[in-house]
Amino acid sequence: MSSSRETPSLGAALDPRSIAVIGASENPNKIGGRPLLYLSRFGYRGSVHPINPNRAEVQGLKSVPRLADLDASPDLAIIAVPGEAAVAALDECAAVGVKVAVMMASGFGETAGGKAQERRMVERARARGLRIVGPNSQGLANFGSGAVASFSTMFIEAAPADGPVGIVSQSGAMSVVPYGLLRGRGIGVRHAHATGNDADVTVCELAAEVAQDPGLKLLLLYLESIPDPHHLARAAATARERGVAVVALKSGRTPAGQAAALSHTGALANEDRVVDAFLEQHGIWRARDTGDLVAAAELYLKGWRPDGRRFVAISNSGATCVLAADAASQVGMPLEPLGPETQQALRRILPSFAATANPVDITAALLTNSGLFGQILPVIAADACADAFLIGLPVAGAGYDVPAFARDAAAFADGTGKPVVVSAPQPGVAAAFRAQGLPVFESEGAAVRALHQLIAHHELVARAAGRPVPEPAGRPVPEPAGGREGTHRLLNEAESLARLAASGVPVVPHRLCRTAEEAVAALAALGGPVAVKGCSGEVAHKSELGLVHLGLSDAGAVARAFAACRDGLAGAGAAFDGVVVARMARGRRELMVGAHRDPSFGPVVVIGDGGRYVEALPDTRILLPPFGPGEVRAALASLRVAPILAGVRGEPPVALEAFVACACAVGRLMTEPGAGIASLDLNPVLVGTHEAECLALDAVVVLREGAA
The missing domain is CATH 3.30.1490.20 (ATP-grasp fold, A domain)
Known part of the structure; x- marks a missing residue:
């Protein structure tokens, strides 16, 4: 199913004025009973209507046999009955004018035979103005309003607290696992939503709605597929406008993971490198795993806006200084020396054997003089050569004035306005710093990685500024039987070269x-x-x-x-x-440009090192049109072969501007409505040391069915 171009607001899903529970149960540990418990316990202020034909009262609330027996249609209905009863309940919701139904039943699109039935359900509901969350949904939870239409046990295990974080997930478990991790760290969560099969309302569309919440500072997403990139791009654009960070965990990085995604949600797995390119171009940080999804949460919530990557480490341990320097170097955060005046001032305070350049090693002298910490921080704060800081205290406690350290560190962070992270493995020491509102990690490596994420994500968002939101392209449509040969036409080499030359590509x-x-x-x-x-x-x-x-x-x-x-x-x-x-042409390096149409993301362009080994030794980057010369240059600079292109051992650099223009021409061609290009390959594209030396030596162009 494709989403409409202008979808109705999903406000009724997130903040309904009234909720009906179809299949309401007296037992709060059953799927039909737990939402009633939560709505009562978590302060929902709207009206709640149990629907149960066998009971006049459920959990202290008046019950009616059918939705039609209510005096007014509820905004939201929870369907907590299985199988065909769920299908009938959905039709009843549509008949009485319910706005949104949360369908908890499974056995539909995530199974081999249920997809067609799921599609018919959505068509009937859409025709009558009903939106569906699910099927196979664990439910929606808005702790800001108390509208917790969910059956997750996590909200019993980890008591909720409203806060500036939203979680939107296709998986039920992954809507609450990050919630539990964040609540364990004392961070409040407002939204924890699971969309299940995404038959109608997708995780991307719901994310776009959640991103509009004015109380939000951080949006976490779990994605098994991205069937509607338009809505995800809109969510990212809204988040950028509001200063909300978006972090996504996209599963299915490997063929095994993609196969699991198919069996779990019935979703089509997106090609992973295209997903990377899409998320990057829209300023969404991609997490590697569940821990990575929440690792930098405290840093985002501080509202820091880093100005650069220059990093300073401060510790009472030489080992911590070295480990922090290693970790920072691995993620591209340079440790530049502090200014001469700063170092001179530090030498007046610290022992002669202390390191004052960067990292700053206070040494074990801190044990005998706890005041050293408070004395050096204002000196370092005045230095203009740093953008972010780590304070590492691997060992402290008895004999150390840890509360004073924490107060001084908080004052230091407030005074600089720059990101400050703390590594402190001892629970008591960590608690003192957390009490002052500082992000604390058990190791310097974890602290540095979180700091790098904040900085790199800020850079990502800056590059994404002004990025257009793609038009909705609908859901992926499988190719007819017979594959590409039955629906596409391969041009011969002469025709391919002529088509590309007409679009501004230099050909041999x-x-x-x-x-x-x-x-x-x-x-x-x-x-x-x-x-x-x-x-x-x-x-x-x-x-x-x-x-x-x-x-x-x-x-x-x-x-x-x-x-x-x-x-x-x-x-x-x-x-x-x-x-x-x-x-025959001469040149310095063989590069390549390729392009095809992804069923979800549309045109995709691949650039990189070329030649006969391009598949055996791939060194390429993906770009999603529209893109400009700057994006092509940045992609080329990120290749493994980039140092060779820049010139080594006295060789002149390869002239790349003509190749950049060639890649841009391919990007424009792929977005032309009448071009009809299904895919193309330019390999090799020969480049030399002069701009005139850029020629496509070979080309393969495949036209879509019906294209001239």
Whole structure:
């Protein structure tokens, strides 16, 4: 199902004025009983209506047999009955005008045979203005309003507290596991929502609604698929406007994980590198695992806006200083020396054997003089050569004035306005710093990684500023039986080069020759050595069939190559469209540009190192159009081959601006509505040390069905 371009507000899902529970149970430990318990316990102020044909009262509330027996339609209905009863309840909700139904029953789209039934349910509901969360949903929980329409046990184990964090997840478990971790750290959570199968309301659409909450500072997402990137991009844009950080955990990084996602939610797994590119381009930080999802929460909630990556470590342990320096170097946060005046001032305070450049090692002298800590922090605060700080106290306690350390550190953070993290493995020491509102971690490595996440995410958001929200493209549509051959048309090399040249891509001088005499004439016209390649609209990769002959300089060799290509194609049962005779070109490096259409994200462009080993030794980056030259340059700079492109051992750098323009031309071509390009490959694109030296030597273009 595709989402409408202008979807109605989901306010009734997040802040309903009235809630009905279909299948309401007296037992608070059953799916139909727990939401009633929560609505009562967590302060929901709207009206609650149990629906149970066998009881006049459920958990102290008047019950009615059917929704139609209520005086007014509720905003939200919880469907806590299974199977066909759930389908009938959904139709009843639509009939009486319910706005949103949370369908907790499973056995629909996440099973092999339930997808069609799920689709029919959504069509009937949409036709009558009903939105569905689920099926297979654990429910929705808004602790700001008390509207906890969920059956999760987590809210009993970890008492809720309203706060500035929202969690939106396709998985029920992953809507509450981050909640539990955050509550264990004393962080309040306002939203904890699970969308289940995403049959109608998707995790992305609900995230876009939650992002509008004015009390939100951090939005955490768990995604098993991204069926509607439009809504996720809109959520990210809203979050950027409001200063809300968005962190996403996208599962299915590996083929095994993708297979598990299919069995768990019936979702199509998105190609993982495309997901990376999409999240990056919209300023969403991608977490690696559940712990990573919440690791930097306290830093985000402080509201810090880092100005750079320069890092200063302060500790009473030389080992901690070294470990912090290692961790910072690994994530690209340089430890630049503090200014000469700062170091001179520190030397007047610290023992002669202390390190004052950066890291700053107070040494064990802190045990005999607890005042050293409070004395050096104002000195360091005045230095302009730092953007973020770590205070590491691996050992403190008896004999140390830890409360004073914590107060001084908090004053230091407030005075600089810059991010400050603390590493303190001892619980008592950590508690003193947490009481002053500082983020505390058990190890310097964890502290540095969280600090890096904050800084790098801030940079990511800055790059995403102004990024357009893509138009909704609907849900992925599987290709008809027969695959690409039945729905797409492969252009031969000559046609492919012509199509690309017309779009501004520089291509090698060449001629299409249908006779040996034409091929020999092309040698004379092009001058110098040539390549002769078999040309067919039925063969994408020529070298495997012996259809590529390079460095030919005389008429006899060209004529023999023509015959070999003709016979090779005949032997393969492929049509013979002639041969392409192309001038041999010189250059420094072979790069590549490729593009295709992802069923969820639309046009995708791949750039990187090229040549015959591009698949065996991939060194590429993905860009999602529209993009500009700056994004292409940044992608090239991130390649492993980037140092070679920049020039090594006295070699001049490769001139890349013409290649940058080539990649941008491909990006524009893929977004042209009438171009009809399904996929293309330019490999190799030869580049040299002068801007004129940029030529696509080979090209494969595949047109979509019906494209001219």
